[in-house]
Amino acid sequence: MSKIDLSLKNLDALFPEDFTQEQVAKAKTIFLKELAFLSHKFYGGKMQTLPKAGIYGFNWFNVYYTPGVSKVSTTIRDNNDASFDLSNRGNMVAVVSDSTRVLGDGDCTPPGGLGVMEGKAYLMKYLAGVDAVALCVDSYNEKGEHDPDKIIQFVKMLQPSFGAVNLEDISQPNCYKVLDTLREECDIPVWHDDAQGTGSVTLAGLINALRIVKKDMNDIKIVMYGAGASNATIARLILQAGADPKKMIMFDSKGGLHKNREDIKADARFYRKWELCQSTNPNNVNDVLEACKDADVLIALSKPGPDVVKPEWIKNMGSKPIVFVCANPVPEIYPYAAKEAGAYIVATGRGDFPNQVNNSLGFPGILKGALLVRARKITDEMAITAAY
Structure with missing residues (x-):
């Protein structure tokens, strides 16, 4: 057995030489799950919010907040598309899920999907420089059923704050209605990453x-x-x-x-x-x-x-x-x-x-491209073009 490299490049070498290939594969899965749990507990998740505008003295708060920011508000009021330039909207993605189909673990309850959704946000930031926020929602209706219309309404309400929406881990058949409806009715691209x-x-x-x-x-x-x-x-x-x-x-x-x-x-x-x-x-x-x-x-x-x-x-x-x-x-x-x-x-x-x-090999770049050109929709044809 070898000492683990921080990059995890030597993961296979950590296990006894007499392990079969199946034992190594199973041991790696257990190891990665335990390491994920410990690292998430240590850091308190994977993401945080940091300011990108410089602060050069106390009076700069008057620039970034009141009274100076009023000029930004009225400009966007008169031209909503200015929000893509005068706020972080043009580089911001909402990662939306009701956590009903998380990996192979099934319905994990809304907060149970946060690990995966933060993971999406992490990859977007690290690989494409895109800011993203994990939003795990409760889609239950009064009958105790998961209602796709609740997700649709939620996304429509939040779209003025985001440049794109990444749908994730929504069980079928609800996921079909959610994507097909939002793709046609939203003014920003809505992308279902699982699909x-x-x-x-x-x-x-x-x-x-x-x-x-x-x-x-x-x-x-x-x-x-x-x-x-x-x-x-x-x-x-x-x-x-x-x-x-x-x-x-x-x-x-x-x-x-x-x-x-x-x-x-x-x-x-x-x-x-x-x-x-x-x-x-x-x-x-x-x-x-x-x-x-x-x-x-x-x-x-x-x-x-x-x-x-x-x-x-x-x-x-x-x-x-x-x-x-x-x-x-x-x-x-x-x-x-x-x-x-x-x-x-x-x-x-x-x-x-x-x-x-x-x-994960596709969505950071595809969403980055959609944000850069301010696409209103990501079609199947665009997904096929990206594949080639």
Whole structure:
């Protein structure tokens, strides 16, 4: 065992040499969780607010506050867009969540999402110089149900103070209505990172993987395991990027998505899933092993593993199979096990494994770009362009 480097670059070397690959992977997960808890407790979270304007004496408070600031207020009153130049609005993102789908941990109650939301804010500041604030809201209505309209109303009310909104960890189907409504009705870009962010980064990873194995997007057979907001949006972006819907098969917890899934058709809230039912899996395949036969790509965003994606699924795939297993905090199958089963390229959602496919690689830059050009919307086409 070695002494830990502060950069954590030698993390694998910390564990006994007789540990198996699975034991090392599990030990790393436990270690990172414990270190995260201790560091958050030590610092009291990850973020704070600091002034950026200089103070050169007591009288400067009269400049930044009353009476001087009145000039700023009246200027913005007469031209609301001046708020992007005369306040921090032009560099400020609201990270909004009701914490109903936090990583693989499910409904964590509103304050339970603060760790992830502060993490988003941390990455935006560190990687893109964007200021962000974590806002975890209670979306319960009088019936004790999570109500998407409460999130929609909240975001509409706060938009005058922010340049963009990053939606995060809102469970489906509510997340679809929240994003699609706010994208059309807000004057600032509203971005759902679990959906558009993960979709953009996954598409980028797939594009590069296909270059390595020398296959074309329109020729490949794709199996999507998991049909939550992330994978449903990944599928939509991949199809818009040129994949053949007849060669795509998606699975949720009840089986394959296809035109005979009356349970999905009957619930209008799942309209995004129903769109995929109508366009993909024309042969109504319901068995994952059968779907994986000669498949070129397997993309899983389902539930934390390991042992969720089976080695025999990968063994049944075609030549040089591409396997993305991106559940957090533990992938559906460990990378070494996927490789042993025959995967040619393996990616996960974690940075401590090779080939990370995680929305953190995309959202800081994409939101920074939207702020710089003062975009009013971030479309699917923009997410696809970012992937290329």
